[in-house]
Amino acid sequence: MSAPTVASHAKAFRAGRYLRVVNYHSTPQANLPILERELAAYAEAFAPVSLDDLDALFDTGEWHKDKPGFLPVFYEGYRNSAVVAAPLCDRLGLTAWFPVATQFLSTSVAHQEAFARAHWIYLVDEDLRGERIAMTWEELKQLSERHVVFPHTASHEGFDTILDDDDIRREVVQPKVEMDAVTGQSAPAFAWLHGSAYGRSALHDEALVAAGYTYLFSNTMIQRLPTLEAPSRQPPRSSEAGVPSHH
Amino acid sequence: MFVTGDGVEASTASDLLRSCHDRRLDTEGIPMVVALVDERRAAAAAASEPALREGEHLADLLDTYARLLVPEPDFRPGDEGSLITALQVLSYAHFDQMP
16 A cells, blocks of 8 residues: 655655656647647657556566656547547657546447536537547557557546445446457556545455556556455555546 | 755745646646556565666655645645645656756
């Protein structure tokens, strides 16, 4: 269990255990030149981080590239993540990471705006003028062949609203089952709405491990989760309220 | 206005905090330097020398912004919101800055 504090983060930084991420949400076509300038600058200064790179970094402690690592992370599952951000990352040689609220993709086009507004998914004008707001499952499959896709719950939920086994099944287990069936891979990571960390609630921590997730992306950490064979070093603390969110 | 030992002014830290909260999410990303935490084991593998050197610099900056922006007793130790605030400013101002 790792309670995130200034002291714990300073200690991790001094031990060389950190990475740079940049979190994005809707990336409209109209802002492509701005996004391109920003991502091109990052691509010049930093090296991409693939899933293999992240695994190796956790296993060896060594970063094996000349430049520091950098992860562009595109949240929610917007259509423009697939058709604007991903092609740009392809051109720049960046590995992008896509946490996706899976039910957003499964919602009918007619109801995607309402779904977004009902579930804390931020919209810009251009989102409302396209043929759909969320990417398709086929687009997610294509993304998974070049980048990293993983569940951000089903309905963009924080762990404070997931209270029982049915909630866990719907928001933690089923998103991975559905995603893995589409991609033919094992989704390696998970992220809660509000970016909550592992170590706050035994119910939720155990659910993540049992579902087979390897990493948890939170507001301030990337945590390598224990496996079923190697449980957490300490019992997690009791549940807490949500924290200020970027996601 | 005063200058800390790290050369960061309190007013500068406050201005940075406002600037990084005033951004439009559809035109720019939110940079964050995040900690890597291995929940499988207490002792993580040793990092490389460049990462240790830069990490020392980042840790000093984090301590500085925490002291300037979210000090005790107004902010309790262990308040994750305080950590997020200090990290946001650190990341906004120093993301591509190597020591």
